[in-house]
Amino acid sequence: MELRGVEIRKGFLDGAAQRALLADIREVVRVAPLVAPETPRGRPMSVRMSAAGRVGWVSDRAGYRYQEHHPDGGAWPEIPDSVRAIWSAVTGLSRQPDCCLVNYYGEGARMGLHQDRDEGDFSWPVVSVSLGDDGLFRVGNVARGGPTESVWLSSGDVVILGGAARLVHHGVDRIRFGSSRLLAQGGRINLTLRVVA
Numbered sequence: 473m474e475l476r477g478v479e480i481r482k483g484f485l486d487g488a489a490q491r492a493l494l495a496d497i498r499e500v501v502r503v504a505p506l507v508a509p510e511t512p513r514g515r516p517m518s519v520r521m522s523a524a525g526r527v528g529w530v531s532d533r534a535g536y537r538y539q540e541h542h543p544d545g546g547a548w549p550e551i552p553d554s555v556r557a558i559w560s561a562v563t564g565l566s567r568q569p570d571c572c573l574v575n576y577y578g579e580g581a582r583m584g585l586h587q588d589r590d591e592g593d594f595s596w597p598v599v600s601v602s603l604g605d606d607g608l609f610r611v612g613n614v615a616r617g618g619p620t621e622s623v624w625l626s627s628g629d630v631v632i633l634g635g636a637a638r639l640v641h642h643g644v645d646r647i648r649f650g651s652s653r654l655l656a657q658g659g660r661i662n663l664t665l666r667v668v669a
């Protein structure tokens with residue numbers, strides 16, 4: 473389906489593929505633990521984050537940026553092959569992403585409307601993969617304000633922000649905690665794959 477120019481592939485990953493991907497992400501967060509970032513204004517984010525790849529996206533009092541090491545100082549783990557395969561399948565690109573951001577939404581977590589604009593070249597798409605609990609994904613416009621529409625994303629769904637929709641505002645209003653049994657402890661994982669520069 474399509475929502476305001478954003479391509480949404482419902483059910484892209486079957487249960488077995490979701491479990492295999494989850495196992496790979498567990499390994500990523502074992503090496504690079506989830507952290508609760510602060511916004512540049514010092515407000516705590518409700519989503520916890522980690523990353524894999526050449527660079528990871530971080531936020532703290534110094535601002536939003538991509539950096540080559542975890543806030544603890546270590547290198548980010550490599551992007552798992554299972555993740556790279558999803559990127560290749562949905563984009564058809566031979567260029568691989570530089571960053572796989574890992575977002576974990578526990579009970580009550582959300583992400584406000586924003587644009588993904590910390591990358592150097594907006595001609596590359598952003599691919600997002602949902603695992604675990606359902607999340608209410610809101611899509612607006614490239615410009616601030618105006619109408620928005622929402623869709624529930626479920627485990628295994630893949631979203632592509634590309635072309636004219638690469639810079640649309642988007643966010644996650646809430647999750648349905650406990651709606652999926654993929655994660656024993658509940659919650660939602662979202663992976664976002666990006667070419668950074």
Ligand SMILES: O=C(O)CCC(=O)C(=O)O
Nearest residue numbers: 573575588600644662664
């Ligand atoms: O969790 C989602 O579905 C979206 C995540 C997102 O927009 C981001 O990480 O920039």
Ligand SMILES: [Fe+2]
Nearest residue numbers: 586587588642
């Ligand atoms: Fe985003």
